[in-house]
Amino acid sequence: MLSRRHCLGLVLSLTSILLFTSCVYYNTFFWARKNFNQAEKKQQESLRAKDSQQDSPNPVYRGNQNPQQKPGGDFYVSPEAQTLYKNAIEKAARVLTYHPDSKWVPDALWVIGKSYFSMGDYILADLKFKELVTNHPNSKYADRAYFYMGLCQMNLEHDDEALSAFAFLETNFKKSPYLDDIFYAKGLMELRNENYSDAAGYFTQYIEKYSGDSSAMAMDNIGKCKEQLKDFWGAHKAYKQVAKYNPSKKLYFDATLASATTALASDSIIMGMNILETLGKNQSYFSKLAEIHLRTADGYYLLKKIDKADTLYKQVIAENPKTKEAAEAYYRLGLINQNDLFDLPTAKDNFAKAQTESSESEFRPLALARSAQIAKLESFQKQLQRVDSLRQMDELNSLGENEPMPPKVIQPIAKEDSTFIGPQNDGRSPASKENYLASILASANKENQTDTLLPFIGPKQDTLGGAIVSPPILVGPMLPQVNLADSSKVPSNQVPIAPIKEHLGPGDQAYDDSVRSVIMEKGIETRYLLAELYAYELNRPDSALQEYLLLVDAYPTSAYAPRALLAASQIELNGPDSTKAFELLRRLLKDYPESPQAAQAAQILQSPIDDSNNVVGLYVSAESLIYNANMPDSAIALFRYIADRFPDLAPKASFAIAWVLDQVEGVEDSSAYFAYSAVAKKYPETEFGIAAKKRLTAAPSVVTRPKPTTRDEPAQPDTTQLAALPDSTDQIEEGLSLAPPVITAPDFIYPEELLSRDLKGKVIFKIRLEHSGKVRDYEIIGPSGEHAIDSSATVTLMATEFDVSNLDLIQFDNYYQYSITFIRPKITNFFNPYLERQEQGP
Structure with missing residues (x-):
């Protein structure tokens, strides 16, 4: 029997051990929390430094929380903060491993989850937050854990799950300090999804409910939303109010500059110029002068002070070489030279420099596109000069034969709207016209050494429907193009082209006539393309209209004539006087009643026509x-x-x-x-x-459907094939065409019995389609290797509807390739595709 002294000693020893053990795991968590707090502090300091040395703290959320790192901009964590976060995670994890029943477990879970979140690892962060609320629902961290679960899902672009987490927080934590912040998070979500009206509403509610340190950013986001909605005056007012909410130095500059540009966009040009002048005088923003000068030059351009805008753009280039600002200045100069000064060589040079000035410039691809437009314009003009020269020679020929001079078709085009180069009267006399014609034909022969001499008359697909809204196209994609080179198939309103005989050569009259015919016909297409270039790429509708009408008057029997009339009417419909448009449409109905464009004209005019x-x-x-x-x-x-x-x-x-x-x-x-x-x-x-x-x-067509299956007996597809078709393996090697676009398709359900295995891949089918868009028959040509997955994919396939509106009738006999991707789903509190089945039971 132990003595009293021995019992007392034993009790003291056990107490010492317990206290020592408690001190050990508390000491471990103490260092975890210390590292975490230091990491949060370092992260905030680095973000302030990155934000151009903000002169006042402006965290996105209270409590040094920063959920806007991902949706609001590029994620960033400083190396020093990252090291501290990792140390905090390591030490807090020891508490979970060695002391799972400790009262510090919720604290450790929060430290780990928030550390992962701050480092941008939203998947691991979300797991820790879920573990916290599942095992410790009454913890003091529960409401913030739900809030950050929502932020994790938002950053992962799982908006439905994010909204579910926010809804749970709003319902079960009525007094949580994070309720106001939900409005800001929802605003960011809608802004990212381009739902600008809803986003502005959430930011407005945030400012009304919580006028704190993030209100400046919320107001700036309201300005962005209104700017995207083309409410430039509303955007200007929102940007102007940012200054009321103690913004950072960088945010103040960005919002003030945006208020100036939106004032310019809302025609309050003088107001915008005054804002820019005041901002340029602020010595704090000396490093931002290039941006200020660019926007000031934009203002001069809007005021029609082209010379001042030109000078200021050149100043930006001289003072900021090889920068994004210089690249933009070159691009703006290119636009001025192209659209206002009509100096295409200089414009082309400016666009070329804009491409090489800065590899990071957003104007680089725009400049490349403009250069391509000018090259295309120059090419078209060169081709048309040759065509119009031939037309001029025809006129001279008619004069030489004492025939009356035909009326001039080509009208002068105003310089302020077009850069078209028409036929030039070079003073040649009728006596020299033969040599002139010979030089043109020789040039054509030199440029067309291969089969390019063969005429290309097939109409190019219309680009109507871009800048100009047109009625639905009534020509189905299955209608074949008429080969106008075959005179036996030429409609009565079109002119066949004489075939070129191979044994003829330059100098032979028949050969020269054939080449002339090719040049003239190619010129018709070129003039149509030039008109489209003016209308849809260069935004010069007046020039486009004149080119369209010139084509109709000069080549009334061309297949392009009715198309040009319809395109010209669309331009007039978008102009101030629709009367001219209706005149063109009536002319189209009268002169080309059998053209597909006539049906569209009748639809616009609401005038029935004889379709017989x-x-x-x-x-x-x-x-x-x-x-x-x-x-x-x-x-x-x-x-x-x-x-x-x-x-x-x-x-x-x-x-x-x-x-x-x-x-x-x-x-x-x-x-x-x-x-x-x-x-x-x-x-x-x-x-x-x-x-x-x-x-x-072929064998008789049979529609196959998947037979009913059980979970243990997968569907076995019917592999009956048409005898005339090659083996599916050969077809895959040759390459099956991809299936048409999908209209509706159910979600693929990953087999529940395979959830323990992380399988992912594709099931590849060879399918034929009904005219209803449903699958007619199929064959699995790329199985997954698991019968259960193949069976589930087959069920998904047979419930899928495809868009077959662009298929020709004969294409319904073709096989297409279609793939269904499978991946093991992530089961969460907010997503469980098997929940209904589990609740119903076996």
């Missing part, structure tokens, strides 16, 4: 009967009408009849077979005859 001779409109109507009205019989009748009366589209319309019988109506008799056979026999060399032959040699 408009093959394009008829074909589009037949397609509409299939896809929109679900009237395949009526579509077949209309296709037959087209095939009987319009030889150019007869192969296409005939194939469409067979395709509708086969794929839409699904007839069980031999009518589809005979329809394909007729196409293959009557039009054997056309793409539609070849496609019909493939259908004749």
Whole structure:
């Protein structure tokens, strides 16, 4: 039996051990917290230094929190702070490892989570915050942990999960000091997502509820939102109010400069210039003079003081060589020379220097694009000079034959709107015109040594729909281009081109006439492209309008004439007087009633036209009967009408009849077979005859669907293939076309039984499509290696709808490649795709 003295000694020893152990883990956490506090302090100091030595502290959130590091700008942590954060994490982790029941565990979790957050590791930070609120929901750190969970998800661009965390905080912590900060965080989220109206609303609520050290930044963000919404005066007022909230030195400068530029943009030019003048006199911003001078030069330009703007831009270049400011100045000078002084060589030189002055300049790609525009303009003008010279020679020829001089088509173009170089009268007499023509043809022969002499008449795709809003294009993508080089297929309103005989050469009359024809026809396209360049790239609608109308008057039988009339009407519709636009549209209906552009003109004028001779409109109507009205019989009748009366589209319309019988109506008799056979026999060399032959040699088309599966028995796809098609492996090696864009698709559900395995990759399918956009049949040509994943991917595929609006009828027989990506999901408190199944039970 122990004596009383021995018992007392034992108690004292145990007490000493317990106290020693407690001191050890408290001492460990003490150093963790000390390192953490020092890291936070160093981080704030480095951020202030990075912010151009702010003259007053301006943390984004209270308590030295800085969630705007990622969404508000590039993430940055100083090396010294990073070392301290790592030390804090290491020491706090010892508390979790060796003393998991300690009262300091919540503190340790907070230190680790916040340290990870400050270093930009949002995934690890989020895990620690979740561990804190799950195991210690009543901790003093619970509300801030939920707040930072939201910030982590926001920085990871998981907005729904971020909003869920913020909502939990708002609902369960009514007195949390972080409630106001949620408005700021939501504002940043909406600003990043370009929802500027909502973002401005959140920032406004933040300022109203918490007029503190971040209000200056919130007001600056309101200015940015209004500027993006083109509310320049509202933006100016917001930027001007930033000064009321004790901003940092850098933020004050940025907001004041922005208030000046938005004043300029809102036509308050004198006010903006006064702000810039005051800012330029502030010695604190001497290093920012280049920015101030650039914006001042912009103001001079808006005041039409081109000389002063030019001088100030050149001053910026001289005083700040090889900088981003100098690159911008060169770019602005290029614009002035191109658009105001019409000095293309100087403009081209300025744009070239803007590209090389600074590799970091945002104006570098803009200058490159402008240089390309000028090069294109010069090329077009050079080609048109040659064409117009030939036209001039034709006029001289007509005079030599005592024929009346044709009316002048080419009108002078005002210098303030165009840089077009028209035909020049060089004073040559009719006696010398033969030599002049010979030189032109010789030049053409020299520039076209290969097959470029062959005419290219196929119309280029319209760029209407960019700067000018046009009605829906009525020409379906499946309509073939008419080859105007084949005179047997030339519509009546177009002029065929005589084929060039290979044995002819320069000096031969037939050869010279052929080359002349090529040059003239190429000139039609070039003039159309020049007009588009003026309209959509150089923003010079007056020049574009004149080029379009010149083309129509000079080449009324060209395929480009109705397109030019429609484009000219669009320019007039966007002008002050729409009467001229309607006149052009009526002219289009009168002169080119069978063109696809006539249907668009009729739609704009709301004037019905007789479509009986408009093959394009008829074909589009037949397609509409299939896809929109679900009237395949009526579509077949209309296709037959087209095939009987319009030889150019007869192969296409005939194939469409067979395709509708086969794929839409699904007839069980031999009518589809005979329809394909007729196409293959009557039009054997056309793409539609070849496609019909493939259908004749193919097995009957069968729509396959995945059979019902269990979790242990995956779906086995039907690998039935058309006999005429090669093996899928060969097709993949040759390269299948990618599937059309997806309209709707369900989420892929990762098999729950495989959650223990971190699998990721793709399941690759070979698919054919219905005209409804659904999958018609499929084959897995790139399996995952797991039956469960392949089965789940197949279910996802069969519920996917594709956009088939741009597919030709024969393309529905083609196979396409489509991939479904799989990756093991991250299960969180806010995301669990298996939750409903788990709640229902087995």
